[in-house]
Amino acid sequence: MSIVLKVVAGVFSSVVVALLAFAFWPHIEPAVVSPRPAVAQPVFVTAAIAPVAATDKAAIDRLALAFRAGPQATDAAASTRGLAWPPSDAGKTAVSDETLRLRAEGLMALAGGDFTGARALLERAAEAGDARALLVLGDAYDPATLARMGALGLKGDAQRARDYYARALAAGVEAARQRIAALGAQQD
Amino acid sequence: MKTRVRRSSCGRRFVLGGEADRRGTARRAGCAALGLAALTLIWAPLSAFGDPTPPPGMVPYDHPVFQDGRRVLWHGAWRSGDEKSGDALASAAATPLKIAPGVAAKPAAAAPATTPAAREYSVLADAEDSCAMRLAGEFVAALQADGAKGRVIAGRTSPTALAKAVKSDAADLAIAPMDALIGADEATADWRDRAPYIARLGAETIEVVAPRAVVDIRELAGRPVGLGVADRAGAASAATLFSRLGVAPVPSFAPLASALADLTAGRLDAVVAVGAKSSKVLADFGADGRFHLVAIPWSPALRSLYAPVRLTANDRPNLIGADEKVDTLGAPRALIALDAAPSSARADHVAALAKSFFEGFDRLLGPDNDASWRDVNLAAAASWPRLRAAQDWIDRKVAAPNASLAAFRAAAAAAAAANGGPEAADADRLYDALMQWRDAGP
Numbered sequence: 001m002s003i004v005l006k007v008v009a010g011v012f013s014s015v016v017v018a019l020l021a022f023a024f025w026p027h028i029e030p031a032v033v034s035p036r037p038a039v040a041q042p043v044f045v046t047a048a049i050a051p052v053a054a055t056d057k058a059a060i061d062r063l064a065l066a067f068r069a070g071p072q073a074t075d076a077a078a079s080t081r082g083l084a085w086p087p088s089d090a091g092k093t094a095v096s097d098e099t100l101r102l103r104a105e106g107l108m109a110l111a112g113g114d115f116t117g118a119r120a121l122l123e124r125a126a127e128a129g130d131a132r133a134l135l136v137l138g139d140a141y142d143p144a145t146l147a148r149m150g151a152l153g154l155k156g157d158a159q160r161a162r163d164y165y166a167r168a169l170a171a172g173v174e175a176a177r178q179r180i181a182a183l184g185a186q187q188d
Numbered sequence: 189m190k191t192r193v194r195r196s197s198c199g200r201r202f203v204l205g206g207e208a209d210r211r212g213t214a215r216r217a218g219c220a221a222l223g224l225a226a227l228t229l230i231w232a233p234l235s236a237f238g239d240p241t242p243p244p245g246m247v248p249y250d251h252p253v254f255q256d257g258r259r260v261l262w263h264g265a266w267r268s269g270d271e272k273s274g275d276a277l278a279s280a281a282a283t284p285l286k287i288a289p290g291v292a293a294k295p296a297a298a299a300p301a302t303t304p305a306a307r308e309y310s311v312l313a314d315a316e317d318s319c320a321m322r323l324a325g326e327f328v329a330a331l332q333a334d335g336a337k338g339r340v341i342a343g344r345t346s347p348t349a350l351a352k353a354v355k356s357d358a359a360d361l362a363i364a365p366m367d368a369l370i371g372a373d374e375a376t377a378d379w380r381d382r383a384p385y386i387a388r389l390g391a392e393t394i395e396v397v398a399p400r401a402v403v404d405i406r407e408l409a410g411r412p413v414g415l416g417v418a419d420r421a422g423a424a425s426a427a428t429l430f431s432r433l434g435v436a437p438v439p440s441f442a443p444l445a446s447a448l449a450d451l452t453a454g455r456l457d458a459v460v461a462v463g464a465k466s467s468k469v470l471a472d473f474g475a476d477g478r479f480h481l482v483a484i485p486w487s488p489a490l491r492s493l494y495a496p497v498r499l500t501a502n503d504r505p506n507l508i509g510a511d512e513k514v515d516t517l518g519a520p521r522a523l524i525a526l527d528a529a530p531s532s533a534r535a536d537h538v539a540a541l542a543k544s545f546f547e548g549f550d551r552l553l554g555p556d557n558d559a560s561w562r563d564v565n566l567a568a569a570a571s572w573p574r575l576r577a578a579q580d581w582i583d584r585k586v587a588a589p590n591a592s593l594a595a596f597r598a599a600a601a602a603a604a605a606a607n608g609g610p611e612a613a614d615a616d617r618l619y620d621a622l623m624q625w626r627d628a629g630p
Contacts, residue, residue, distance in 0.1 A: 097612035104603060104610035105491065107618035111600030113568040116391070116518075117495035121486070124496065124515070132619050139626065149593070150586035152566040153549045175623060 099128040131171035138164035308337045312359035314421040315342035319463040320363040330551045334544045346424035347372040366522040367493040368424035382529045384575040390560025391518025392463030396482040411457040413437035414447030422462035425519040474506035481514045488609025539577030592625035
């Protein structure tokens with residue numbers, strides 16, 4: 001073998017090895033060597049609410065405004081759609097504004113489909129003496145309520161729902177009586 | 189010249205003897221080994237150059253893609269935007285990914301895609317997040333019943349890591365920290381549509397361990413706090429939490445065990461542990477009574493990102509007194525699809541996995557699986573794009589809300605939009621709206 005062939009073979013092999021070394025060189029994520037926190041400043045995001053379909057959006061908006069405006073306006077708005085109901089003071093107990101805000105947060109979580117979050121918030125409100133929170137807690141565990149609100153995969157707990165309804169009834173929330181009866185009827 | 193010919197002749201080996209012959213044999217063996225190695229080195233890239241046609245069902249990448257340090261040349265046609273029809277998906281042959289030595293990929297026409305069930309998929313979970321790793325394993329096991337073969341990849345799922353995963357085809361799905369994703373609004377803006385979520389999963393508890401002298405989490409502003417391993421899901425959630433609370437500690441990034449050692453030595457003023465429910469090092473920590481869990485009070489700023497959690501002495505006997513309760517938070521995780529932009533073929537492929545997950549979800553509710561599956565409402569929404577096929581499946585299952593339910597939700601949305609969170613009066617307004625819906629019947 002001539003010296004020229006040796007030189008050519010050597011150069012060619014070196015090039016091949018260099019190519020392969022380049023190809024197989026381990027890829028190192030830049031994040032490994034330059035860690036930085038994911039978030040630099042607060043970002044506020046509003047909870048998403050499932051879109052309303054096949055309903056009169058204008059009427060719903062009026063009803064929502066009526067709810068915020070007060071019981072009298074709410075009655076008027078509801079009556080226009082044949083949805084009148086007796087606003088009740090049952091279960092209204094003297095609780096702190098902080099407890100009421102917890103119940104409101106729990107109800108907002110319930111409306112957004114976050115049942116686990118709703119239960120935790122309502123439990124805190126109930127522990128602070130809010131009887132209405134007990135009734136809503138029962139709803140948050142009631143399999144019938146979960147199904148009607150569109151929960152998927154999440155199983156209710158009829159026994160826990162019954163327990164919360166019973167506690168709400170004992171605290172003076174009369175609406176709990178109907179819930180307990182409905183739970184019994186479902187089991188029958 | 190004659191001598192050289194004789195040396196290269198194998199026949200001479202048996203004729204010649206003695207020390208010189210042994211040296212010659214060893215030299216010849218060395219030459220042969222070197223020759224074979226050189227041939228192999230030269231043949232491999234040449235064979236790849238000579239084979240520009242991808243295997244059936246695969247198409248070449250148009251950009252360099254690496255997995256575990258190796259360059260991947262081909263990928264399933266589902267990633268190509270051209271093949272979207274269900275017929276193409278159904279008719280394709282199952283072919284595993286080919287990993288070849290590094291040569292430039294040559295463009296070729298997209299081949300038919302693999303069927304979702306036949307092609308192996310992968311779920312990325314954070315290696316530092318034992319809860320997410322477990323969920324990913326159980327997810328793969330559940331989908332196996334439908335014939336879908338999957339595997340779990342232990343990696344990183346912080347927003348910065350996911351940004352790379354979306355662009356580098358690292359996995360099909362990921363179990364990611366939803367709070368960090370939503371919180372990193374600007375950082376995720378250019379790829380969030382390519383990483384839609386399929387479902388919100390359970391929350392992982394956030395625990396802030398600190399000396400008993402620290403009673404309010406706001407006291408940690410400007411003080412050294414261990415957030416976990418840098419660029420991991422836990423550290424991302426912890427950073428998002430402090431960002432939401434408006435508290436700016438001096439972050440320190442280290443594994444939980446060494447962070448707790450630093451806390452004991454006084455080098456850190458607090459350690460944040462996310463998803464450390466089954467951590468033995470945290471369970472054993474604090475037996476001397478010097479440390480406790482700092483409460484994280486609920487505030488409207490935390491809504492939509494976190495869920496309230498209450499811990500008792502049963503959860504952390506070393507860090508919570510017998511009669512105490514500590515309010516803290518749960519950081520939600522989500523199952524997201526990677527590189528599945530709307531109308532892409534990848535989205536179609538992942539849609540089959542999403543459908544299998546939804547329809548077989550009850551398999552995950554067994555007693556042997558993680559309890560957090562039982563907290564999952566598949567229909568729960570998040571402030572993040574959802575995979576179209578997942579949303580369509582949910583819409584088919586859930587009836588449109590009636591007027592009273594829609595009114596309850598609208599009232600809740602109005603209360604949520606109020607500055608400073610809901611007022612005390614909103615509690616009764618929302619309660620009355622709920623009662624009206626409840627009493628209105630189906």
